[in-house]
Amino acid sequence: MVGIKDVAKKAGVSVTTVSRVMNNRGYIGDQTRKKVEDAIKELNYSPNQIARSLQSNQSYIFGLIVPEIRHPFFSEMVHWIEYYASLINYKIIICNSVNDKEKESGYLKMLKEHRADGVIMCSHTLETDVYKKLTIPIVSFDRIISTDIPYVASDNYHGGELATQHLIKKGCKRLLHIAGPLNFEMLSNRRYDAFQVVCSRHQVEWDVLEGANINLTFEDNYRFVEEKLGDNLINYDGVFCSNDLIAYALSMYAKKNKINVPDDLKIVGYDYNSFTKTLQSPRLTTIKQPIETLAKQLVYSLQKQIENKGKRGADRSIYDVELIEGDTT
Amino acid sequence: MVGIKDVAKKAGVSVTTVSRVMNNRGYIGDQTRKKVEDAIKELNYSPNQIARSLQSNQSYIFGLIVPEIRHPFFSEMVHWIEYYASLINYKIIICNSVNDKEKESGYLKMLKEHRADGVIMCSHTLETDVYKKLTIPIVSFDRIISTDIPYVASDNYHGGELATQHLIKKGCKRLLHIAGPLNFEMLSNRRYDAFQVVCSRHQVEWDVLEGANINLTFEDNYRFVEEKLGDNLINYDGVFCSNDLIAYALSMYAKKNKINVPDDLKIVGYDYNSFTKTLQSPRLTTIKQPIETLAKQLVYSLQKQIENKGKRGADRSIYDVELIEGDTT
Structure with a gap:
């Protein structure tokens, strides 16, 4: 491998001079600079970032743990995180927890060993204690881990309000909410909170169906609807779903079972990801x-x-959401 | 930050002993081992992977450059690459070139500086010379860079054959192929080669429409169909599209323009990614x-x-493809 010494030798200067050129430090004559730059080019030399980060104690790497990169919501999230990180010269190591506790803690250990400068947590399978103990900077998406760990979320409560109010405004009298898993204190549970409050305020009957973890395939979502809801669907005239993939599976289930959407059943999803936009x-x-x-x-x-x-x-950053009206309400 | 010296001090042993315990080298008494392990746990110490990789000259990091991670084909690819890399203890640094030459070469430079052990290239905006000069291991997806750089691809030629034969078998007489960009020597161009050969063999008239780079949004794909094909669509009774997103946009365009699919127009796509599977x-x-x-x-x-x-x-690895019959033929 080509080292800084080889560059110095080639250019006929000292290692210090090469280092000065590369770091733009101290006075360097134009001719010397050119000699060094030519040698770097000719030898195809690139500075050793690992050695540098050892000196500076910064790796310029963020860890990013997502539950499922194939889910269109998260693949978009990864795209934009990579984009904004690259603007400030950070690289991303992605880790796919597939909602597996062991994998998630294994990744956290690995990121620490690699001296990642920080971790963005979009997967939340562990108890909050684990994250609190982490000695590296961390920011969480959609989950409050502790008062001193910043989080970012969309306004899930407002999202729940918008969806429920919309269904009621459209005439629904018996509502169902298909929620995500409610076991962890996820901020997405606020959608359910708002759903209950709005239903009660308008004296509308309601039920909740607790969802499994994210189902990626259509078959899994369809089976969930079929098995967990099935014939009971007839008891509702409006359903607020915790994500668009399940909303789509529900609309297909209704179609197959001759339930007219939106006349007999109104459906509101959540996310508006690339799948939804394409559909x-x-x-x-x-x-x-x-x-x-x-x-x-x-x-x-x-x-x-x-x-x-x-x-x-x-730091707590909550961003507003928006109702997109389609054909299912 | 906690270092190996702190562990040694806490355990009351030498740094060498701590290192021996961590690397399972040399004889260590059970009691000593326990003292060291307890100290590691108590101090929440993790070995510095950066320092280690400097010694071993291996970073256990792969670079992965994709053109667009939000595209369902590539988000699935990233998922599986990450999965198989993790099985052999490799981490992935993902880079999104968004088909931009400057970004792509910037990322290559960065990966070299970070001493990535190798690069997986799924984005191909640069001339082959650039890749050939890279001094790190590289493998390419869907492009032959040079005889000494391994590549992996699906059997694009066979895919083109299967699609075209299927359309002809279904009775099509005037076929169109909507190809990807044909400027680079991409292996996906073999689909077009096979299309021509099969059409000629069966004396079926054909045309080709060269596509733009991957269009992610429905609107972009729809606009492409509308502007580049538009009224000319009436000249064809079968279209073989280079990806499923454009096939879907085409089917929606046909619907809007009262062209009956599959009776008057048959459509075959390519990929069978998560979008297609869900649809x-x-x-x-x-x-x-x-x-x-x-x-x-x-x-x-x-x-x-x-x-x-x-x-x-x-190493050249070509994997077979399969025709999935849906409702559009």
Whole structure:
């Protein structure tokens, strides 16, 4: 491998001079600079970032743990996190927890060993204690881990309100909410809170069906609807789903079972990800999360912590959501 | 930050002893081992992987450059690459080139500086010379860079044959192929080669429409169909599209313009990614690429090169594809 010494030899200068040129430090004559630059080019030399990061104690790497990168919500999230991190010269190591506790803690250990400068947590399978003990900067998406760990989320409560109010405004009298898993204190549970409050306020009957973890395939979502809801679907005239993939599976289930959407059954989804945007028939009525903005804030919140030497702040960033009206309500 | 010296002090042993315990080298008494392990746990110490990789000259990091991680084909590819890399203890730094030359070469430079042990190239905006000059192991997806750089691809030629034969078997007489960009020597161009050959063999009239780079949004794909094809669509009774997103946009365009699919127009796509699998109406007839297998082979081919100390082999791995019959033919 080509080292800085080889460059110095080739250019006929000292290692210190090469280092000065590369770091733009101290006075260097134009001719010397050119000799060094030519030698770097000719030898195809690139400075050893690992050695540098050992000196500076900064790796310029963020860890990013997501539950399922194939899910369109998270693949968009990853896209934008990578984009905003690259603007501040950070690289991303992605880790796919597939909602597996062991994998998630294994990744955290690995990121620590690699001296990642910080971690963006979008997967949440562990108890909050584990994250609290981490000695590197961390920012969480959609989960409050502790008062001193910043989080970023969309306004899940408002999303729940918008969806429920919309269904009621459209005439629904018996509502169902298909929620995500409610075991952890996820901020997405606020959608359910708002759903209950709005239903009660309008004296509308309601039920909740607790969802499994994210189902990626259509078959899994369809089976969930069929097995967990099935014939009971007839008891409801409106369903607020915790994500668009399940909303789509529900609309297909209704179609197959001759339940007319939106006349007899109204459906509202959540996310407005690339799948939803591409889908034309039916166009789902859904709640749009500002994915790009969320990603940007996750990156900047982590950067801020790092600049403050890991001192955790109480940064809480909540971004508003929006109702997108489609054909299912 | 906690260092090995702190562990040694806490355990009341020498740094060498701590190192021996951590690396399982030399004789260590049970009691000493326990003292060291307790100290590691208590201090929440993790070995510095950066320092280690500087010693071993291996970073256990692969670079992965994709053109667009939000595209369902590539988000699945990333998922499986990450999965198979993690099985051999490699981490992935993902880079999104968004088909931008400058970004792509910037990322290559960065990966070299970070001493990535190898690079998986799924984005191809640069001339082959750039890749050939890279001094780190590299494996390419869907592009032949040079005889000494291994590549992995699905059998694009066979895919083109299957699609075209299927359309002809279904009675089509005037076929169109919507290709990807044909400027680079991409292996996906073999689909077009096969299309021409099969059409000629069956004396079927054909045309080709050269596509733009991957369009991610429905609007972009729809606009492409509308502007580049538009009224000319009436001249064809079958279209073989280079990916499923454009096939879907085409089917929606036909619907809007009262062209009956499949009676008056038959459509075959390519990829069978998560979008296609989820989509129920219409179910696209398409060519299935074995995404998981491709990802696995990319990882293993790179690993092989690294084990052979960067000596590039002529590994060429071509995997078969499959016709999935849906409602559009």
